[in-house]
Amino acid sequence: MSTDPIPDTPATPTALDHTPPPAGPATSIKLLAEAAGTFLLVFGGIGAALFASDFGVGSNGSSLGIGFVGVALAFGLTVVAGAYAWGPISGGHFNPAVTLGLAAAGRFPWKDTIGYIVAQVVGGAIATSLIVLIGLFGPNGWLTAAQSGGFASNGFGDHSPGNFGIGGAITAEILFTGIFVLVILGVTHATRGTTLAGLVIGLTLTLIHLVSIPIDNTSVNPARSIATALYGGGDALAQLWVFIVFPIVGALLAGFAHRALFDGKSAG
Template sequence: MGQREGIMSNIRKYAAEAIGTFWLTFGGCGAAVLAAGFPDVGIGLLGVSLAFGLTVLTMAYTIGHVSGCHLNPAVTVGLAVGGRFPADQIAPYVIAQVIGAIVGAAVLYVIASGAAGFDAVASGFAANGYGEHSPGGYSLTAALVTELVLTMLFLFIIMGSTHGKAPAGFAPIAIGLGLTLIHLISIPVTNTSVNPARSTGPALFVGGWAISQLWLFWVAPILGGAVGGALYRWISAEPSAPVVGETVKPS
């Protein structure tokens, strides 16, 4: 019975990660695609940045106790490197996150396609890019450094705010505002990824250049997440609880 409960607990964690990453991709990219440049009353860069931050904040309070609310392969890897997540759970978490992001992008595509003249390729569909596909025309090197450094600092925020000695209950606020700040900094550079799953969903619907540049938005965030996890583990070596949600003890 204990083993069965453990399996069901893991399935619930993976489902929570998929749903949460769906919300992040649909909510954040949806704000960019549907509302950022809406005639006269568009929410702009600030609104899109807040949308991404709010998706994480709301889901952290909603599913944090279930799965730890990673919603991001770079976060999962970074927490594992930082000693706060079991390495044998990286693959299923990442798979669930990517599935959630793809479904989120698919639902967004269906909605966006309801407007006359919508073209995912022409609009960019909130895909991440560098060079001529960077919103500000930033180079590959600039994009690489931006994604690596910001993901590293994002892990720093996550590791610190979820530490046992941090103020209880405030981690989602710090993490959500941290992601908002990250977007305020880097939307002009790469359209902001710091999340390989979020990048993958829209890229599949844009195709072409978005697929060919997708490698950067896997490599840089995961490397940055790993560095951030390792760095925080060194700075605050005192053990703290894993970021995995509730666990089921075998009977």
């Protein structure tokens, strides 16, 4: 019989192993990431709309502005950048409707939604405040004209770029926010998702803007709508409720639907 000592064997984890998992980012860092991402989205998208969408014509008569296409791309590109820069920290919501839609789908804790939403609204408000600061040093009358024009706020009726009524705005916000959340839930799925999720989400937001800017200036994001309404005047504030309530309605419907249709037992 051998008298050699029995070699040590590595411990096998069991159900009784209470070793805590590696700690993720602190809540404060997650909230900072959400504020930063929403800041980037609003500053880039609204900045493009106010500074560059209609920049007059050149000496040959061609437009120097980026138009609806440029603004749509600006919103999409900011989401791509934010998703890859801060998404690994906070999940990269940058949108209260997305946060609530993810919670409805069982992908995000309901208890954490308020903190995320506050951070997003603050980030957006800082973005438009800095646009105002830049405007103070702009050409004479630029800031007054931007504010009297609604400051790129969302709107319906006389405040819709295409004169669409409130019914069109409500329908568009429910539909497009729902589509946006469904795409996000699909491309970020733990087993069916893609490493290109940030790019897909950004391109989807670009597409949504290309279609819906003429309808109501495209919200699908209450933080974006609040940020511009703060400086868009009384009419923008009076119509703001539509662009808070109905993006959230669309996101919640999409979240609950995705959970029932695609995340149930039959879907694996």
